[in-house]
Structure formats: structure tokens, C-alpha cells
Amino acid sequence: MAQMKLEIGGRSFMVTCQDGEEAHLTKLAAMVDGKARESGDPAGLTESRMLLFTSLLLADDLHSAQGSAAAPAEASAPAKPDPMDEQAIAALEKLADRAEQLANSLE
Template sequence: MAQMKLEIGGRSFTVTCQDGEEAHLSKLADMVDGKARESGDPAGLTESRMLLYSALQLADELHNAQAAPAQPAADSDTSPPSPVDNQIVAALEKLADRTEQLANSLE
């Protein structure tokens, strides 16, 4: 197991991940950090609220992407989502659930 330090919304988090998953986790953390920064002044939010809002924004984007009709590219077939896309969706859903649990436990 590898340990990583992630920066999200100006705060540091140390997390554990499977060996070889560091780049993927870093990419996901960058997405969450972007949403945390969009939430406004991170200093004005508790850690749990910042993560909750970030997860909700990502979940909203995911919901909208799943609800939108598929727009196949002109030169592509109508193949199903790639395994990587499915992994990202699953990871975002898991992150949203964990963040909501954290926010609930802190309130």
C-alpha cells in the first residue's frame, strides 16, 4: 500500500491507496481540489463542508453527464464507456458517499 499526501482546498490529507494507483488518485484529487476552490473561500468553510460541497458539485456533474443523451463523435462507433470511465464514475460516487458520511459524523 502506498501513502500519498493530497492538497485539496488548501488543506493536506494523507491517504492510502493500492501500489500503482498513485497517478489515478492524484488526478481525482485534482478534480476535487478544483471543485473545492470553486466553492469560494475555503477558509470560510469547515473541512467537512468544503468536502461536502465539492462532492456534491462532482456528483451533479456526473448526474448531468449520465442524464444527457449520448452524442457520438462523427468518426466513432457507439461503443460503451471505457473501463477507465467506469472506474472514474465509481470513484467519484464513492468519494461523494464518503464525504457525506464524514460531514454527517462531524455535525
């Protein structure tokens, strides 16, 4: 397992990943960081709020992508799911779960 330091929304996070997955995780972290910065001034938000808003923005993007892909997919034969998409979805679900846990701990 590889240990990595990720920067998201101006904050550092230490994570582990499978050996060889570092580049992919770096790309995912860059996507999350971009959304964190879109959600407003990350410095003005608590970590849990930043992660919550970020996960909501990413979930909205995912929902839109799934909705726009649904119409053409119905007309054609079902395609095999892209493993990269599945990994991104899994990472987003973990991020959303973590944000929800952090938000609940603040209540």
C-alpha cells in the same frame, strides 16, 4: 499499497492506493481540488462542508455528462464502459459517502 498525501481545498489528506495508481489518483485529486476551490473559500468551510459541496459539484458535472451522453448513446450501439470513467465514478461515490458521514457527524 502506496501511501500518498493529497491536497484538496487547502487541506492535506493521507490516502492509500494500489501501486501504479498514483498518477491516476493525483489527476482525480486535482479535479476534486478544482471543484473544492469552485465551491467558495475553502478556508471558511469546515472539512465536512467543503467535501459535501465539492461532491455535489462533481455529482452535478457527472449528472450533466450522463444526460448529454444519453441521447447519442441511444441512437448507437452500446459501447463498453471506460475503466477510467468507472474508477472516477467509484472515487466520487466514496467522496460523497465520506462527505455525508462527516456532515452527519456534525448534526
